[in-house]
Amino acid sequence: MSAPVAVHFGAGNIGRGFVGLLLDRAGYELVFADVNAGLIDALRATPSYRVHEVGEHPRTHEVTGFRALNSAADPRSVAEAIADARVVTTAVGPTVLRFIAPLIVEGLRLRAADSPSLQIMACENAIGASDTLAAEVRALLSPAEAAELAGRAEFANTAVDRIVPAQATDAGLDVTVESYFEWVVDERPFGEQRPDIPGVTWVPQLEPYIERKLFTVNTGHATAAYLGWLAGHEGMSEALADPEVHAGVLAALRETKEMLVRAHGFEAEAQEAYLQRILTRFANPQLTDTVRRVGRQPLRKLSRHERFIEPAERLAAAGTSPAALLHAISALLRFDVPEDAESVELGRLLATRSPEDFVAEATGLLPGDALTAQLVELVAETQRAR
Numbered sequence: 313m314s315a316p317v318a319v320h321f322g323a324g325n326i327g328r329g330f331v332g333l334l335l336d337r338a339g340y341e342l343v344f345a346d347v348n349a350g351l352i353d354a355l356r357a358t359p360s361y362r363v364h365e366v367g368e369h370p371r372t373h374e375v376t377g378f379r380a381l382n383s384a385a386d387p388r389s390v391a392e393a394i395a396d397a398r399v400v401t402t403a404v405g406p407t408v409l410r411f412i413a414p415l416i417v418e419g420l421r422l423r424a425a426d427s428p429s430l431q432i433m434a435c436e437n438a439i440g441a442s443d444t445l446a447a448e449v450r451a452l453l454s455p456a457e458a459a460e461l462a463g464r465a466e467f468a469n470t471a472v473d474r475i476v477p478a479q480a481t482d483a484g485l486d487v488t489v490e491s492y493f494e495w496v497v498d499e500r501p502f503g504e505q506r507p508d509i510p511g512v513t514w515v516p517q518l519e520p521y522i523e524r525k526l527f528t529v530n531t532g533h534a535t536a537a538y539l540g541w542l543a544g545h546e547g548m549s550e551a552l553a554d555p556e557v558h559a560g561v562l563a564a565l566r567e568t569k570e571m572l573v574r575a576h577g578f579e580a581e582a583q584e585a586y587l588q589r590i591l592t593r594f595a596n597p598q599l600t601d602t603v604r605r606v607g608r609q610p611l612r613k614l615s616r617h618e619r620f621i622e623p624a625e626r627l628a629a630a631g632t633s634p635a636a637l638l639h640a641i642s643a644l645l646r647f648d649v650p651e652d653a654e655s656v657e658l659g660r661l662l663a664t665r666s667p668e669d670f671v672a673e674a675t676g677l678l679p680g681d682a683l684t685a686q687l688v689e690l691v692a693e694t695q696r697a698r
């Protein structure tokens with residue numbers, strides 16, 4: 313019997329260094345789909361690439377036998393691969409999911425009605441990324457087609473955690489990653505038919521896991537990047553070695569800890585151990601990373617349900633001042649990286665909007681929300697200092 317097919321969108325850091333690796337090791341015939349022509353050509357030109365795990369338990373894996381498709385130049389082949397696939401995963405960035413949806417729709421249209429349901433997992437740093445992708449797919453279907461194709465795909469939300477930094481320019485397709493990883497998936501959508509992917513943790517309810525991950529790993533990492541940027545550091549290890557940056561990250565994580573313990577009933581000691589372990593992961597000297605990469609796309613990171621505003625608003629609503637998160641947001645507002653389109657747009661919004669309009673537009677907070685007044689003041693201060 314031939315191996316089941318897994319189509320993975322996004323052959324970048326997480327695609328090659330984490331999701332693709334686990335799918336390959338699970339025995340899937342792996343098909344990468346990406347819009348980067350150079351990357352696809354390079355994957356086609358080689359039989360394998362290596363994933364180097366550095367950290368506590370260093371080792372190297374070889375990923376072999378994959379195919380690579382250019383989803384911009386040859387969407388038909390991608391749709392055909394999806395029609396035959398058992399699993400579809402993505403690691404393209406939350407804002408890119410809407411561009412993947414039309415290909416999934418084409419794949420479902422080509423899929424035999426008696427095929428097993430396609431199992432789709434968006435592996436992005438966002439709450440409910442698979443739900444977002446499902447909504448984008450449904451938006452492209454007429455009601456009749458939606459009813460016809462309804463049983464052909466199931467979407468399960470995930471939380472993925474592995475630091476895969478910017479890679480050395482001479483690394484080729486090889487990827488250096490930390491040895492730690494966590495891939496948690498909501499078990500409900502796939503029921504008894506869930507795919508056998510060693511390394512995946514199936515849970516009955518994903519919300520506590522994705523919130524713990526996003527509001528600890530990602531809040532902490534992004535705080536280090538923005539405070540590090542403001543202090544003039546280029547490298548993440550340099551930033552984290554700066555006592556003021558480190559103290560700022562710890563303070564922000566103590567605030568999200570309070571929120572997470574309250575929201576999900578985690579033991580305070582367990583959450584403290586979790587955040588301390590993450591601080592150690594951030595400082596892994598074998599991961600060469602930059603504040604520019606970790607701070608990338610500041611407007612996405614400033615949006616309503618992301619790593620800063622969501623926990624800060626919940627704390628403010630519960631009567632706690634999220635001073636450290638506001639300090640991190642203040643540094644985010646000063647993130648000025650010309651090659652990052654969102655950073656440029658952030659500067660434009662700060663230059664052209666009133667503080668009230670900026671907060672509404674960039675964060676989605678409403679005038680009556682608990683954090684709004686403090687944030688408006690912070691934006692006004694930032695504008696005065698520009």
Ligand SMILES: NC(=O)C1=CN([C@@H]2O[C@H](COP(=O)(O)OP(=O)(O)OC[C@H]3O[C@@H](n4cnc5c(N)ncnc54)[C@H](O)[C@@H]3O)[C@@H](O)[C@H]2O)C=CC1
Binds near residue numbers: 411
């Ligand atoms: N790098 C990391 O440590 C982690 C990243 N993530 C998440 O994984 C996702 C990917 O991140 P990275 O791998 O770091 O980014 P990356 O930039 O290395 O890879 C993204 C890939 O997606 C491709 N892509 C962009 N638009 C596409 C489209 N329309 N169709 C197909 N492919 C497309 C790009 O060409 C690129 O190869 C993001 O959502 C990120 O938040 C999650 C956990 C850790």
Ligand SMILES: O=P(O)(O)OC[C@H]1O[C@](O)(CO)[C@@H](O)[C@@H]1O
Binds near residue numbers: 472476606608
């Ligand atoms: O695209 P984002 O949200 O910056 O995600 C990438 C970040 O997620 C992390 O992997 C943590 O999961 C960091 O390595 C990385 O900075």
